[in-house]
Amino acid sequence: MSISCITPPYILTRLLDSDNVDIRQSALSTLLTTAQLRGERNVRGLIAGALATPADGRRSIFDCDHSTFLPLARLVRSEDDATVPDASVNQAFDGFGTTRTFYREVFQRNSIDDRGMRLLGYVHRGIQYNNAFWDGQQMVFGDGDGQVFTDFTGSTDVIAHELTHGVTEHTANLEYHFQSGALNESMSDVFGSMAKQWKLGQTADQADWLIGPEIFTPHIDADALRSMKAPGTAFDNKLFGKDPQPDHMDRFANLPDTDEGDNGGVHINSGIPNKAFYLVAVGIGGKSWDAPGHIWYESLKASTPTTQFQDFAETTFRKADQLYGAREQQAVKEAWAEVGIRVSG
């Protein structure tokens, strides 16, 4: 089990070079606390374990009140409670609800583990914390520093992205480094974007295919964290540089399995399978969560912790034919070819 953060280390590291001392300070404390979390996880696991009984994905939102010690957080909204004055609480609650209903109605999946796992959310974690993450038991949200990042509860696809890390953990359990880790990240982007499109009722060609367009403040020149339609184009600014995602195997990034190397480029090379899914969705046409989503979901369930890009592509090719037919299978084959992966079939 790993900590899966929405803000990739390459953005936070670049912010350490900012001229603005407050931006540098928030980026530094976010990087440090993310490293410390790995040590804290056992304590939180004990507390959450007691709450993790099957419950049809009932939601509980806690307010950390800017502390980083989750066991002290106050329960502020449960499943049957009305809205509360704190917008972050309601946004986290609603994002959980959208994701839970999306998985139930589209894939007949009962919460993250398909056994009704409770959905626990912690808002207002720490001070100016520039991240949101899923740690295997719960989702935790920072408020952002207010200069670069805003409140992370405001993005449906970020919430669905993080909860999908839980779905992946309970299915293929893709190892979080190198190609299997990039597939893990890609699954979260694919189902995260799909959940948003489902909520908005958009077809594949109407959707923005952006991940986290809401999390930057208006003065930041960035469309989003990532673009599935055009990986490598989500941002290009002085503050944190250019989006490093490739959209083809020719530009695959070979990086070390370290924090600085983004665990072998898990948030970077995910651009390749992300683009493949986008191409399948527009190639087949209509709603991404119909045939394309089901082909991906069944392929995720048929994958293993060490599945590589090529393996996953072959699985989607087989599933397209088993679940649908020749037209869908051809769209899958063409999409992977366009990102440099030839399926042999």
Ligand SMILES: [Zn+2]
């Ligand atoms: Zn992620």
